Amino acid sequence: MIVLDTNVISELQGRTHSERILNWLDAHDVESLFLTTIAVAERRYGLERLDDGRRKATLTSDFKRIESEFAGRILGFSLSAANRYGLLGAQLRKARRPMETKDAMIAAICLANGATLATRNTRDFEGLDLKLLNPFEDG
Numbered sequence: 413m414i415v416l417d418t419n420v421i422s423e424l425q426g427r428t429h430s431e432r433i434l435n436w437l438d439a440h441d442v443e444s445l446f447l448t449t450i451a452v453a454e455r456r457y458g459l460e461r462l463d464d465g466r467r468k469a470t471l472t473s474d475f476k477r478i479e480s481e482f483a484g485r486i487l488g489f490s491l492s493a494a495n496r497y498g499l500l501g502a503q504l505r506k507a508r509r510p511m512e513t514k515d516a517m518i519a520a521i522c523l524a525n526g527a528t529l530a531t532r533n534t535r536d537f538e539g540l541d542l543k544l545l546n547p548f549e550d551g
Contacts, residue, residue, distance in 0.1 A: 527543075
């Protein structure tokens with residue numbers, strides 16, 4: 413199971429798509445790829461901040477398509493993830509290592525589901541006992 417971080421999803425929207433990301437996605441069984449409700453919220457927030465117009469309409473349409481394609485494969489913030497988040501948050505605080513709440517929630521969802529996180533920002537998640545891969549660099 414591979415969870416796509418928000419920055420990977422963003423590459424699937426708009427007129428130009430990263431060939432590297434498209435090739436990387438094609439190399440994986442679609443049923444092994446998942447989103448999180450946190451990433452969906454991040455993308456929705458970004459879309460709603462845009463001014464009304466063609467660009468917003470296109471990106472919103474693209475995102476609705478992505479949501480539809482991932483139907484049944486969008487992981488929520490479950491009780492297990494909430495407990496992981498609490499443990500993770502406490503560990504990070506003790507280590508004096510700040511982490512954005514949304515990133516910690518995505519990490520907790522991955523940890524609760526035994527999933528690998530595909531992200532461009534691997535450095536933000538290092539040291540969390542979380543399996544990571546960077547589809548922007550990895551073959």
